[in-house]
Structures are given as structure tokens and as C-alpha cells.
Amino acid sequence: MKVENLKGIGPKKKQFLEKLSLSDTRDLLDYYPKGYEDRSTLYHVNQTEDKKSYLLRLKIIDGGNLRFSGRKSVLTFKAADDTGSCQIVWFNQPYLKSKIKIGEVYYFYGKISRKNNRIDLQTPIVNKTLKKELGNFTAVYPLTKGLTQKDFRNIICQALEIEKIENIIPEEIRLKENLLDRKHAYREIHAPSSLHFQKAAKRTLIFEELLIVQLAMKMLKNKKRRRGYAFVYDKKIEELIGSLDFPLTHAQERVLQEIFQDMKKPISMNRLVQGDV
Known part of the structure; x- marks a missing residue:
């Protein structure tokens, strides 16, 4: 099926996919991830390291703070588990202010930033339970600008459902x-x-x-081994060899005999002869 026939694929997304040489569901299935995010292993705050991504289970301990600068916004919450606390930061997602509730426990997956004594969890995915985008190994693809990882994974899921996949290996x-x-x-x-x-x-x-x-x-080799012309060994070859000003080495004589045997067969000969000059 062509990519434009998939759900959620308009003219723009079609162009973005074409930049990746993806025109149908077969192409999508053969476009493998460049790596995976482990969203299945639960960590504690005190186990986190700078610039790495983690799955954390945290309790919200304040009502959140939403700040605007022109059209841009920064939303922060304080959260903690039994081992420590951190600040959760979202950029340009003000709607989360009304969705995240103080005293509630959520699962978060995002990148940690450690600076001085402060720990920030930056723009994480958040869910009340381990479902959908959390609690698993998640594929990460090499994408062009205009495509998000989430959108592309949804496209891949459609291709997996639509494409008929038959076994090749017996x-x-x-x-x-x-x-x-x-x-x-x-x-x-x-x-x-x-x-x-x-x-x-x-x-x-x-x-x-x-x-x-x-x-x-193997098929190419068999094709090359098509029927050819057989050459009959005659005394002219002996005369040519006898006219040489030097005697042949044992290795040269052996190779010549192998060549003569191949030339007698009605099959194309494939041979590489290497010698010193």
C-alpha cells in the first residue's frame, strides 16, 4: 500500500517520507530503527545520571508553576520518590498544568539534567499507568525534519497491520x-x-x-556456467611451450594442465591467473 493511503498521512508527511525514500508499506517495514529506548526499567531519582533518559515513578509535591515569555511557556512541578526529589520541566505545554495533580503519582520518561545540586527531568512523557509509550523498549528512527518519533511509530504500526508478510526461510x-x-x-x-x-x-x-x-x-554462478565451446588440445600447444627460452615451473605446468582440462569442457571457464612479471 502507498504511504499516502495510510491514516494521518497528508501531502506534507508524504513529502517527508519520500525524503527518506519511503513510498509504500514495504519500504516502511524495511526501515529499521537506529536504536531503542529502554522504557521498561524503573529507576529511582538517586540512580540517575546527567544527560541520560530514565523511567521514574514520582509523586507530585507542589501545584506547579507556569510562566510565559511572549508565546513561549515553561511549566515546572516538584516531584519525588523515596530516594530524592527533582523538578519536572515542560516547554510550551501549558495544558498540562490542569492535568497534573498535587499528591498524585505518575510514571515519567525523559532526560535528566544535573546542575549543581538541582535535578531536572526535561519534557518527559507522562502517564498514570505503564501503557502505550511506557513500560517497553521503544524504537528510535533516523528521521528528517517534520516527522516526530511518535508519529513515525504510529505509521510503522499501520504498516505492520496492513502488509502481508510471508516467510522466506524454509x-x-x-x-x-x-x-x-x-x-x-x-x-x-x-x-x-x-x-x-x-x-x-x-x-x-x-x-x-x-x-x-x-x-x-549461486544463481549468478549457475548462470555463468552456461554451455560454451569446448577446445581440443593439440600439438600446437606443445610446440608453443617447447619454443619457450625457459623451462616451466612445476606450479606453471600444473596450472596449464588445469586450464587445458577446463577448456575441454563445454562450460564457460572462470579462472584468474596471477603471475610475476
Whole structure:
């Protein structure tokens, strides 16, 4: 299916996708993440480090502070767990002021900024429960300006549902090599249920790609081994060799015999001869 037929794809998003050479759902499935965010492991405030992202479970301990500067806004809340406190910061999201309630506990995922003795959690995702964007491993894609990670993941989810994915690797090989079903592999690459299955999916798709390359090379080799002309060995070759001013080495004689044998066969010869000058 063409990308413009997917839900939420207008002319602008279509152009952004085309910049990434993505024109249909098949292209989308083969556009793999550049990495993953671990939104499944819960951390405490005192375990966090500067410039790293974490999943935290925090209680809101003040009513929030909303400041405006022209059209821009900064919203801050103080929050804490049993190990420490931090300041949660959102830029240009004033609507959250009425949604975040003092005394309530929420799950947050965002990047930590540590400066002096202050800890900021910057523009985090927030939910009351571990669902949707939290509590899992989340794919991160190399995108062009105009596309957000959230929007692109939604597009990928549509492609996974729409695209018909059939197994390429024969079942006996797949079972022997402990590989995933192809549809399962694509799901685990784009929306991994665990790190274990993400690694299994990566191994499956790499194995599949290598198998396709090997089969293509074998087909090319078989094509090159098409019927050709057989040459009959005669005394002129012996006379030519005998006219040389130097004797052939044992290696040279061996290679010549191999070439003569190949020339007698009605199959095109593929041979690289290397020698010192």
C-alpha cells in the first residue's frame, strides 16, 4: 500500500517520507530503527545520571508553576520518590498544568539534567499507568525534519497491520537455526516486547538477508556456467611451450594442465591467473 493511503498521512508527511525514500508499506517495514529506548526499567531519582533518559515513578509535591515569555511557556512541578526529589520541566505545554495533580503519582520518561545540586527531568512523557509509550523498549528512527518519533511509530504500526508478510526461510531451516517467524521478527524489530526478542528478530532478519545474498550469488554462478565451446588440445600447444627460452615451473605446468582440462569442457571457464612479471 502507498504511504499516502495510510491514516494521518497528508501531502506534507508524504513529502517527508519520500525524503527518506519511503513510498509504500514495504519500504516502511524495511526501515529499521537506529536504536531503542529502554522504557521498561524503573529507576529511582538517586540512580540517575546527567544527560541520560530514565523511567521514574514520582509523586507530585507542589501545584506547579507556569510562566510565559511572549508565546513561549515553561511549566515546572516538584516531584519525588523515596530516594530524592527533582523538578519536572515542560516547554510550551501549558495544558498540562490542569492535568497534573498535587499528591498524585505518575510514571515519567525523559532526560535528566544535573546542575549543581538541582535535578531536572526535561519534557518527559507522562502517564498514570505503564501503557502505550511506557513500560517497553521503544524504537528510535533516523528521521528528517517534520516527522516526530511518535508519529513515525504510529505509521510503522499501520504498516505492520496492513502488509502481508510471508516467510522466506524454509520452516525446517528456521526451526533448526532457532529463528523467528518473519512477521514476528518484523514486529519485534519495530516494537520489541523484550530485549531478548529484539535480538532474536535482528538475528532472524540478518540470517534472511545473508541467505538471499548467497542464493543470488549461486544463481549468478549457475548462470555463468552456461554451455560454451569446448577446445581440443593439440600439438600446437606443445610446440608453443617447447619454443619457450625457459623451462616451466612445476606450479606453471600444473596450472596449464588445469586450464587445458577446463577448456575441454563445454562450460564457460572462470579462472584468474596471477603471475610475476
